[in-house]
Amino acid sequence: MAEHQTAAPRQRLRLDPIACEGVGICAHLAADLVRVDSWGYPILTTDPLGRRTVRQARAAVTACPHRALFIQDDV
Amino acid sequence: MTARLRLVTLDEGCEPALLAHAVSYLGPGHGGLTELEPQSLRAHWQRYGARPERRPRPPGEDLIDALHKIALTGRGGGHFPTAAKWQAIRAATGPRPLVVANGAEGEPLSRKDSALLELRPHLILDGLACTAEAVDAAEAVVWLHESDHLARSAVSRALAERQSHVHEVPIRIALGPDRYLSGESSAVVRGVGGGPALPAFRPVPGPSRSPDGRPTLVHNVETLARIALAARGEDAVSSALVSVSSGDTIVVLELPDTCSVQDAVRRALGGTDPQAVLLGGYGGSWLSWEAAAGATLSEPQLRAGGLSLGAGVIAALLPGQCGIARVAQIARYLAESSARQCGPCLFGLDAIADSLHRLAKGGRRHRHEVTRLTGFLAEVRGRGACGHPDGAVRMVASALETFGADGQAHLDGRCVHEATTGRGRG
Numbered sequence: 001m002a003e004h005q006t007a008a009p010r011q012r013l014r015l016d017p018i019a020c021e022g023v024g025i026c027a028h029l030a031a032d033l034v035r036v037d038s039w040g041y042p043i044l045t046t047d048p049l050g051r052r053t054v055r056q057a058r059a060a061v062t063a064c065p066h067r068a069l070f071i072q073d074d075v
Numbered sequence: 076m077t078a079r080l081r082l083v084t085l086d087e088g089c090e091p092a093l094l095a096h097a098v099s100y101l102g103p104g105h106g107g108l109t110e111l112e113p114q115s116l117r118a119h120w121q122r123y124g125a126r127p128e129r130r131p132r133p134p135g136e137d138l139i140d141a142l143h144k145i146a147l148t149g150r151g152g153g154h155f156p157t158a159a160k161w162q163a164i165r166a167a168t169g170p171r172p173l174v175v176a177n178g179a180e181g182e183p184l185s186r187k188d189s190a191l192l193e194l195r196p197h198l199i200l201d202g203l204a205c206t207a208e209a210v211d212a213a214e215a216v217v218w219l220h221e222s223d224h225l226a227r228s229a230v231s232r233a234l235a236e237r238q239s240h241v242h243e244v245p246i247r248i249a250l251g252p253d254r255y256l257s258g259e260s261s262a263v264v265r266g267v268g269g270g271p272a273l274p275a276f277r278p279v280p281g282p283s284r285s286p287d288g289r290p291t292l293v294h295n296v297e298t299l300a301r302i303a304l305a306a307r308g309e310d311a312v313s314s315a316l317v318s319v320s321s322g323d324t325i326v327v328l329e330l331p332d333t334c335s336v337q338d339a340v341r342r343a344l345g346g347t348d349p350q351a352v353l354l355g356g357y358g359g360s361w362l363s364w365e366a367a368a369g370a371t372l373s374e375p376q377l378r379a380g381g382l383s384l385g386a387g388v389i390a391a392l393l394p395g396q397c398g399i400a401r402v403a404q405i406a407r408y409l410a411e412s413s414a415r416q417c418g419p420c421l422f423g424l425d426a427i428a429d430s431l432h433r434l435a436k437g438g439r440r441h442r443h444e445v446t447r448l449t450g451f452l453a454e455v456r457g458r459g460a461c462g463h464p465d466g467a468v469r470m471v472a473s474a475l476e477t478f479g480a481d482g483q484a485h486l487d488g489r490c491v492h493e494a495t496t497g498r499g500r501g
Contacts, residue, residue, distance in 0.1 A: 017417035018276045018460045037454045038426065041418035072278065 009073040010048040013057040017041075019068035029063055030056035048074065093195060093300055093316055093329050112194075113229035116236040119197035126201045126241075127306055138209055141305045145312050146375075151177060151260070151295030152355070152385040153462075154374055157302065160292060164210045167282040167290035171213040174244075175267055175293045176203045178219045178226055179251050179258035182356040183408070184388045187316045188296050190327045192219075192226035195300060196233035202299030204243040205306045210292060214245055216267045218293075220257060221250040255412035259461050260293045262414075267291070273414045274461035295386070315372035317384065319343035321391040336370040340391055351392045351477055355385030357405050358466020360473035361398070397492035398478035399485055402471060403431035409467040420464040423455035427471055437485030445475065445482060 013033050022040040032053050034042045049057050049071070061069045114122070139161050148154040164172050176199055180188035191199060199217075207215045219226050230248055237243070251257035251272040259274045261283060266272030268285030277283065282290040294302070297316055315332045318325050319340055326343040340352060351363050354370070360382055362370070370377060377383055392398055410424035430448040433441045448471070456468045475482065484491050 014278065016276045016278065016460070017419065017458060018274075020418060022418045037419060037423075037458075038451070039418055039422035041422075041458075043454070043458070070278070 011054065011057075011071050011073055012046065012048055013044050013060070014070055014072045015042060015044055016068045016070070019066045021066050021068075023065055025063045025065070026060035026069060030060040033057055034060065093191065093198070093297070093304075093314065113196050113232065114194060114198075116197055116233070116240060119195075123198065123201075123303070124307060126204065126303065138205060138302070138306055141308075141310075142302065145305055145310060147298070147301055147305065147312055148374065149295055150297035150301070150316070150386065151258070152182070152358075152383075153260075154378070154383065157294070157298060160294075161206070161210060163282050164290050164292045169284075170289050172210050172282075172290040172292055173267065173285055174203060174207045174210065174212040174215045175263055175291060176200075176215070176217045176296050176299050177258055177260065177263050177293050178217060178223070178230075178296045179263065180220075180386070181255040181258040182386050182388055183255075184320045184325065184353075184356050184390050185318045185386050186325045187318050187327050187387050189223070189226060191296050191300055191316075192223075193229045196229045197237070198300040198303045199296045200230075200233055200237065200246065201306070202294070202301070202303035203246060204241070205302055206292065206294060206299065207244040212244060212292070214247070217246065217248045218258075218263050218267055219248060219250055220253045222253045255409075256414050256461070256463060259463070261461060263293050264291045273416060274459075274463070276460035297387075315374075315384065315387060317372060317387040317389055319389045319391070321349070321393060330372060332371065332373040334372050336367045336372065336389060337364070339372060339389060343389075344391060347394060349391035350394045350396070351398060353390040353392070353470070354388070355383045356388035356390070357409055358462070358470055359383065359385050359388065360469060361392075361402075361477040362473070363477050366477075395492055397435070397481065397490055398474065399431070399481050399490075400435045400492075402474040402478065403428065403435040406431045406467060406471055409463070409470075413463065414461070417459045417464070419455050419458035423451060423458075424464060424467055426451050427455065427467065431471065434482055434485055435490075437490060438488050439486065442486050444486065449475070 020041060024036055024040055026042050027034045027036050033045045033056055037043050057071055061071060139158050143158040147157040149157060178188055178192050203215050217230050227248060234246060249267050251266045256262055256274060257272045261275040262272045264283040264285055265275055268287055270286040285291045301312060313332060314329050316329050317339055318327050321344050328343055330339055336352065340349065348364055351361055352367050353359055353361050374384060392401055406428040410428040413420045413424055415421045430444055430451060434444045452468045452472055455464050457465060481491055
């Protein structure tokens with residue numbers, strides 16, 4: 001199947017699980033991307049970010065008190 | 076477990092490349108055994124010949140081709156292609172790299188690395204020196220558990236012997252804490268660089284760097300021994316070095332990789348056939364004895380079927396032993412061995428172990444336990460910085476498939492093996 005070529009690489013929201021302390025602000029700010037597990041730690045979607053969700057992702061990255069979230073370009 | 080070595084001579088079908096004999100490590104209470112000696116430099120040269128000198132230029136080019144051709148993969152459990160690791164480290168920028176021989180054998184059911192360190196230290200050091208030359212490393216390190224006195228004395232003696240006879244990169248010994256995860260490769264990279272020996276999170280693929288910025292290449296000691304054989308022109312990896320265990324007996328054997336898993340177990344342990352085997356150790360997969368029928372010790376073949384020997388570990392569960400109780404015990408060990416850095420591992424492995432203990436205890440009260448456990452497994456999978464939680468999830472998930480009927484019997488209020496576990500109820 002032919003891939004649609006875009007100028008910008010696709011991006012995903014990612015987590016450093018060691019830095020994460022399960023504060024959970026991300027799940028509120030990026031509800032479409034993050035849910036919490038039985039112990040309060042975030043489970044991130046592996047889907048690439050869209051125009052709407054990238055705003056949620058940025059808000060979550062900025063708000064995380066442990067700097068555990070980041071947005072990564074697909075290689 | 077303080078282990079002693081016992082010599083077991085087996086009538087091998089092939090000339091063993093690494094170990095001249097099968098060796099067995101027995102738990103306490105099995106005394107009266109023969110101690111084996113580390114191979115001296117002279118004996119090592121007689122057996123294998125001297126290590127070929129570094130070729131003119133480019134260094135290591137012949138050897139990397141040889142490793143590629145024999146498709147050597149990492150024997151610490153990950154089975155990553157060795158040649159690809161060399162290429163990545165040679166492409167790395169910055170200071171000259173550091174090469175590490177990882178002899179911190181964390182897997183409780185594995186003794187093959189101890190056997191090699193104690194019996195073939197020079198073969199490991201040859202491989203380490205070859206690797207250091209090939210990637211232009213400034214220094215090489217042998218990483219050991221701090222309480223592994225036998226390996227430490229064998230390696231120190233070997234290093235002292237080499238000092239006056241072999242011209243090679245400086246090699247030092249570094250000691251890590253006696254923890255399960257001290258041998259995890261990202262933990263080794265941090266540990267040898269003076270940091271805490273704990274797994275690291277790596278956001279991008281590529282060579283690991285020590286805390287002081289040096290690209291660091293970590294190889295399991297068996298991988299290095301095999302590199303030393305490849306440097307001498309051995310053109311195929313045709314043997315497997317495995318630790319086969321039952322209870323507190325662990326037997327280390329070198330067998331042709333065409334040997335079946337069932338034959339390996341029979342040769343190592345004798346006696347009655349087990350009801351199931353755990354392939355790949357605590358982070359591996361359970362298989363019923365019948366399901367293991369087609370499997371051989373060949374890693375590519377095992378991988379094609381979704382299995383792996385990991386660091387060469389086969390553990391037998393004998394008839395009459397309760398699989399669920401054994402799995403619960405292993406899961407508890409893995410939970411306690413967590414580096415406690417990632418929430419899903421710290422809390423999730425505990426929850427999984429608790430759930431398995433309820434399952435082992437059994438009774439109608441816990442009739443929803445399998446559903447609950449399955450949910451925990453799905454939540455934890457893929458969420459650690461290192462592979463530790465994934466290994467635990469794999470082992471428990473395979474146990475649910477293999478011992479499913481046992482688990483149901485527990486929930487119905489009876490353990491089919493109650494005589495041995497003492498946990499059944501009437």
